[in-house]
Amino acid sequence: KAGVTQTPRYLIKTRGQQVTLSCSPISGHRSVSWYQQTPGQGLQFLFEYFSETQRNKGNFPGRFSGRQFSNSRSEMNVSTLELGDSALYLCASSTTGRTDTQYFGPGTRLTVL
């Protein structure tokens, strides 16, 4: 089975721009979660989607948004980029979310200049 894939792997943007990151979960997985990883704050939960519905949300500003499609693929969008948004964005998928292993993708490295 193919693992979680994330595209693109690397992105460079400038302040004020917006960006869209994509995540394709493992086949059959319906839950997709997003995490932000930075050296200062560590790994922080952004949001989780299940069957096209946002089920949980972390403490991030409204500039961070996401969605999930009927094939379980998910996208996250960050608008009006700030320097502090530079991070590794990780996507994880699982079958239902509860007591299921979350499998992580390799991440998208976003650099904001």
Add this chain to the structure above:
Amino acid sequence: AQSVTQPDIHITVSEGASLELRCNYSYGATPYLFWYVQSPGQGLQLLLKYFSGDTLVQGIKGFEAEFKRSQSSFNLRKPSVHWSDAAEYFCAVQNSGGSNYKLTFGKGTLLTVNP
């Protein structure tokens, strides 16, 4: 709110030596507990998990962890470290009840292995 503390930011061990990485959590009930490993430039790989039952959990790559409720700890151990174990290790906790399935991670412990 749940939280995880990994007291050791960086640990150096010699190849072949034993390893113990510490993890303490804060949660009102018995949480679900995880250890993940991250190699440079990579995502997270699950080493092992605890949901219930036997408090000594076996994982991949020869790792094990023991859940101690009285100490709110879930320490990771390996009897003999290999050079390929050099990576960053993260302990995580998840709600065992309710509808929030997010993982809360510790800040990580960076493991260096000397030849």
